[in-house]
């Protein structure tokens with residue numbers, strides 16, 4: 151199939167470096183990995199993303215079968231993703247021109263604004279559109295309230311898109327419930343999780359000595375709950391340490407307001423000497439970092455999917471995870487780690503202490519995590535699930551076209 155992916159703010163080319171910043175995270179990784187896995191299965195993929203640098207070529211080959219198309223929409227520089235909505239009409243016009251010249255069999259939009267650009271470009275050509283939201287504005291608004299900087303129209307646009315596209319792909323069961331609450335019938339939605347590169351993230355032997363090491367890997371934004379893990383450290387024995395990967399590049403750590411907030415918390419909790427900030431870590435260095443940890447903590451207030459716990463599991467490490475969003479599906483409580491309530495440092499500390507006190511059990515959970523990552527979440531398997539959906543919506547297109555023109559199916 152010829153598959154057009156649209157990922158307006160998250161370029162797959164940024165997925166090997168530059169992650170961990172405020173707007174660069176799981177979507178970059180997921181779009182890249184999905185495109186590569188689909189190309190491996192024999193499909194032809196073009197990923198359309200907004201041009202953020204005037205020097206990049208319009209089309210860049212990422213791998214055999216995968217091309218990145220830099221779409222001119224708005225100024226050719228990095229912009230916060232919440233400022234991109236005004237450029238989506240221009241983005242849509244560019245997509246329409248590309249697709250008229252070379253008609254894809256299916257369009258897969260990632261994030262709400264991509265759907266907003268993709269749907270009007272694809273509809274007149276009769277190309278089916280599949281939508282993955284990656285995050286829902288309704289959830290973000292509920293959790294962030296006045297701090298939510300999403301454009302005002304986001305929730306309404308997401309509802310309209312979910313009702314109009316050919317299929318919504320939810321990355322976890324919780325997202326289906328959220329969509330139902332928005333009035334979207336569950337039949338419109340298929341759960342297809344994100345995956346993990348089980349060839350890159352591999353398990354291996356643990357560090358033999360040193361303190362009990364807890365790792366978090368996360369963009370440093372308040373909703374990720376890094377503050378909860380810092381508070382939990384105060385309840386663990388003094389030989390436990392916390393390593394925090396993510397945020398700005400290491401040279402920018404001292405200028406980052408969220409790092410300053412977290413450092414203040416660590417000082418007032420009396421654990422500053424046991425908490426270290428690495429800044430953004432390249433994807434290539436992450437497997438060793440996961441393997442050097444005794445446990446990985448991931449306790450966001452909410453999480454649409456969450457690649458980090460899967461990466462930790464693939465590296466054979468037990469995960470202490472908030473039982474929210476995708477983490478409720480990926481982490482199996484008592485088997486691959488522990489579920490904890492959100493915002494509860496005591497529960498995080500208790501779960502970490504259980505792992506610290508029983509290293510054999512922790513290792514067993516790590517092995518179970520590796521098995522689960524391999525059998526359920528390898529990208530080849532996840533790509534095959536996408537393929538099924540693409541095939542189904544493409545096969546249904548003639549019927550849909552005749553429906554919209556009023557002729558009998």
Ligand code: UDP
Nearest residue numbers: 169170175176395396430431433456457458
């Ligand atoms: N990541 C990274 N380096 C960092 C911090 C994060 O490579 O310093 C990667 C991490 O390995 C994961 C992604 O960024 O693949 C984060 O995805 P996740 O779904 O966990 O969270 P998001 O950032 O999308 O909210």
